[in-house]
Amino acid sequence: MRTDSISALAELIREAPRCVAFTGAGISTLSGIRDFRGKNGLYTTVNADRMFDIDLFYLDPSIYYELAKDFIYGLDEKEPSIVHHSLATLEKAGYVDAVITQNIDLLHTKAGSKRVLEIHGTPAVHRCPDCGHVQTFDEIAPSAREGIIPLCPDCKRALKPDITFFGEALPQKTLEEAIEESRKADLMLVLGSSLLVHPAAGLPERTLRAGGKIVIVNDQNTPLDDRATLRFYDLQETFEKLMEDPGFTL
Numbered sequence: 043m044r045t046d047s048i049s050a051l052a053e054l055i056r057e058a059p060r061c062v063a064f065t066g067a068g069i070s071t072l073s074g075i076r077d078f079r080g081k082n083g084l085y086t087t088v089n090a091d092r093m094f095d096i097d098l099f100y101l102d103p104s105i106y107y108e109l110a111k112d113f114i115y116g117l118d119e120k121e122p123s124i125v126h127h128s129l130a131t132l133e134k135a136g137y138v139d140a141v142i143t144q145n146i147d148l149l150h151t152k153a154g155s156k157r158v159l160e161i162h163g164t165p166a167v168h169r170c171p172d173c174g175h176v177q178t179f180d181e182i183a184p185s186a187r188e189g190i191i192p193l194c195p196d197c198k199r200a201l202k203p204d205i206t207f208f209g210e211a212l213p214q215k216t217l218e219e220a221i222e223e224s225r226k227a228d229l230m231l232v233l234g235s236s237l238l239v240h241p242a243a244g245l246p247e248r249t250l251r252a253g254g255k256i257v258i259v260n261d262q263n264t265p266l267d268d269r270a271t272l273r274f275y276d277l278q279e280t281f282e283k284l285m286e287d288p289g290f291t292l
Contacts, residue, residue: 046272048280051257052287054271055137058229058255063129064245065143065150068234068260072123072278075147076113096207100171103200107191114146114165114203115186118179122153125233128281130154135292139227142220144235144242146205148179159220161212161242168201170194177201212241224248230256234277237264 055061067075092098093109122130130153132138140157141150148166150158169176175194182192182201192201206212220242224230230249237243246256246266258264259274267273274280285292 046274048283049287049289051272051274051280052284052289054229054255054257055132055231055284056289058227060227061132061138061229061231062223062227062249063138063141063231063233064224064235065125065129065141065145065233066235066237066260067145068236068277069123069125070120070145070147070149070234072125073120073147073149075117075120075149091208094205094207096209099200099202099207103191103202107186107200108189111187111189114205115183117147117149117165118183120147120149122149123277124281124285125277126150126153126155128285131285131292132290133157135290137290138231140223142223142242142245144239159216159223161216161220163204163206163213165203165205167204168192169204170197170199171202172197172199175201179203217241220245221248225252227252227254229254232256232258232260232264232266232270234260235264236260236262237266 093106099106126149129138129141133155140159141155142159142161143150144162146162146165166179167176168182173194173196175196177192186192194201224245225248227249230246232246249256250269255271257272258267258270259277259280261275
């Protein structure tokens with residue numbers, strides 16, 4: 043197992059003209075949010091395929107809202123991890139230019155990150171499939187946790203979160219922006235992702251093909267480990283030490 047140095051990571055971040063973070067479920071397990079397929083992941087207790095099946099949602103939205111009561115509508119009780127807070131701090135100080143995330147938990151925004159590209163969508167907005175009426179997560183979450191399905195006041199259709207369900211395309215504009223950020227990045231920090239879910243997992247390869255470098259911090263192996271300039275395994279420890287590096291002006 044490689045043992046790269048935190049000081050080398052800090053130097054890469056400081057010297058990169060453009061640094062982008064790519065984040066997966068691993069950074070949010072530190073916040074107590076289960077991933078999908080891990081040892082204690084969502085699939086061990088909930089049928090996530092049913093929860094996020096778009097055809098099933100339109101057939102019977104109560105299935106989604108029942109399964110999502112805790113996993114989605116309890117998110118306002120979760121707090122950002124050290125990784126979320128660190129990325130927001132590094133962005134504010136000018137070291138990180140954007141965050142591309144596979145996560146749908148809203149924690150990057152809660153931590154204070156400003157440029158967040160949520161390539162699998164977001165529950166921050168719920169909209170009517172017919173007329174486009176919009177309500178926010180904050181408006182919906184309290185009643186959704188009680189099992190009440192939010193309905194459009196005009197159409198009486200169940201509102202759908204802007205999460206990308208199985209069977210839907212990724213949000214095109216967000217994906218295009220994420221691809222462009224990946225191409226322009228001199229350095230991409232791959233954090234808490236095993237790089238197995240495509241097309242999102244192909245973004246670090248775009249950075250490499252454009253001549254940029256990647257750093258991977260993840261507790262499981264990834265297909266790009268051999269191409270990473272630096273490789274770390276423990277997110278908590280890595281970011282605790284990184285944020286103590288004296289070379290940063292924060």
